[in-house]
Amino acid sequence: MRITTRCLLHPNLVVFHKQDLLRSIVLNATSTKSVEDTSSITENLSTDTIGMSSPKRFVNNSLKRKKSLTAPQWVKLNVEYNSSYGTPLPKEMTKANEFFNKAKVEFEWGVTSFDSILSEIVRKKLKVRDDGNQISKNGTKKFVGKTNIPFKLINGLPEITFLGRSNAGKSSMLNNLLTQLGCRKLTDEARMSSRPGFTKTLNCFNIGNKFRLIDTPGYGFGSKFDQGSLTMKYIENREELVRCFVLIPANQGFTNLDLQILNYLKGIGKPFEVVFTKMDKVKDINILKRQIEDSGIIDYATLPKLLFTNSMTSKNCPKRYGITELRHTIMQSCNMLVN
Numbered sequence: 557m558r559i560t561t562r563c564l565l566h567p568n569l570v571v572f573h574k575q576d577l578l579r580s581i582v583l584n585a586t587s588t589k590s591v592e593d594t595s596s597i598t599e600n601l602s603t604d605t606i607g608m609s610s611p612k613r614f615v616n617n618s619l620k621r622k623k624s625l626t627a628p629q630w631v632k633l634n635v636e637y638n639s640s641y642g643t644p645l646p647k648e649m650t651k652a653n654e655f656f657n658k659a660k661v662e663f664e665w666g667v668t669s670f671d672s673i674l675s676e677i678v679r680k681k682l683k684v685r686d687d688g689n690q691i692s693k694n695g696t697k698k699f700v701g702k703t704n705i706p707f708k709l710i711n712g713l714p715e716i717t718f719l720g721r722s723n724a725g726k727s728s729m730l731n732n733l734l735t736q737l738g739c740r741k742l743t744d745e746a747r748m749s750s751r752p753g754f755t756k757t758l759n760c761f762n763i764g765n766k767f768r769l770i771d772t773p774g775y776g777f778g779s780k781f782d783q784g785s786l787t788m789k790y791i792e793n794r795e796e797l798v799r800c801f802v803l804i805p806a807n808q809g810f811t812n813l814d815l816q817i818l819n820y821l822k823g824i825g826k827p828f829e830v831v832f833t834k835m836d837k838v839k840d841i842n843i844l845k846r847q848i849e850d851s852g853i854i855d856y857a858t859l860p861k862l863l864f865t866n867s868m869t870s871k872n873c874p875k876r877y878g879i880t881e882l883r884h885t886i887m888q889s890c891n892m893l894v895n
């Protein structure tokens with residue numbers, strides 16, 4: 557496995573990906589189970605580990621109900637395309653679900669320009685001393701005499717961002733992550749809409765004071781140039797950003813713009829993964845598989861993970877699948893699964 561890549565903007569700079577290091581560690585640490593084995597682990601975890609469906613409830617259900625809870629075929633793609641990572645450890649999956657199910661979520665800021673992110677203002681105004689003398693140990697206290705910005709907003713928590721074209725399902729995915737696994741109705745932390753171009757600002761959510769999830773305005777149809785440059789500036793300059801998740805609506809496949817964004821991230825050496833949304837709308841997974849092959853992403857030296865999800869449920873897709881895998885990957889990116 558190659559663990560370095562050349563930065564396209566700076567060909568002399570070899571970028572060493574933390575992501576790749578992690579991957580090689582996971583590879584070495586985990587056993588190589590078959591696709592069938594791993595998908596059953598994932599499925600069991602999705603229902604059992606969070607205690608949303610007791611075994612008794614299943615015994616009492618009719619055969620018809622049992623049938624309707626059968627996972628769709630595409631759920632296995634989560635294992636099929638990520639075999640180079642080995643099987644995620646069940647205890648890690650449990651930990652990820654427990655964290656997201658319980659985490660306190662707080663909306664912290666929404667901005668239309670990068671320079672109005674509070675911590676960026678502080679960064680500009682203050683040269684924070686390495687010994688931390690100007691920072692109160694009490695998270696609620698403020699910078700004395702310099703700014704009124706609470707310390708908790710500049711505490712440098714790792715940040716995760718969702719990128720994707722307008723209407724790809726970014727805001728829905730954020731809500732999906734933050735909704736208890738057994739619930740069908742999503743929480744409404746981030747506002748969602750069927751109207752493309754709905755999210756117009758960069759929105760930050762603090763998750764359990766461990767990391768931040770950043771929802772972005774979509775690119776392409778319905779979006780504005782300013783929103784695109786805001787997102788670009790954030791990606792290129794934000795020190796706290798540890799991982800980008802590029803969302804692709806699986807029922808539509810890749811657009812040229814999606815491929816440009818993926819190439820751009822690869823070029824500037826930003827670690828990223830690819831998340832397919834709206835899998836419940838995919839009629840033929842072979843078409844999607846061909847599109848993935850044609851896109852060339854499986855040949856990327858950075859080995860992005862490919863995750864397959866649905867945020868909305870339906871008769872054929874009675875649960876929200878793939879979300880445990882996404883939660884696990886996010887926590888891994890924030891180094892929260894060590895030990």
Ligand SMILES: Nc1nc2c(ncn2[C@@H]2O[C@H](COP(=O)(O)OP(=O)(O)OP(=O)(O)O)[C@@H](O)[C@H]2O)c(=O)[nH]1
Nearest residue numbers: 723724725726727728749750753754755774834867
């Ligand atoms: N069927 C289905 N619909 C989805 C899914 N995810 C999102 N949607 C729908 O897609 C539409 C767009 O969802 P949003 O989450 O607002 O999309 P967005 O990427 O945030 O869009 P912008 O803010 O405009 O960039 C909404 O009508 C959602 O209900 C999914 O997994 N399945």
Ligand SMILES: [Mg+2]
Nearest residue numbers: 726727754755
């Ligand atoms: Mg949105």
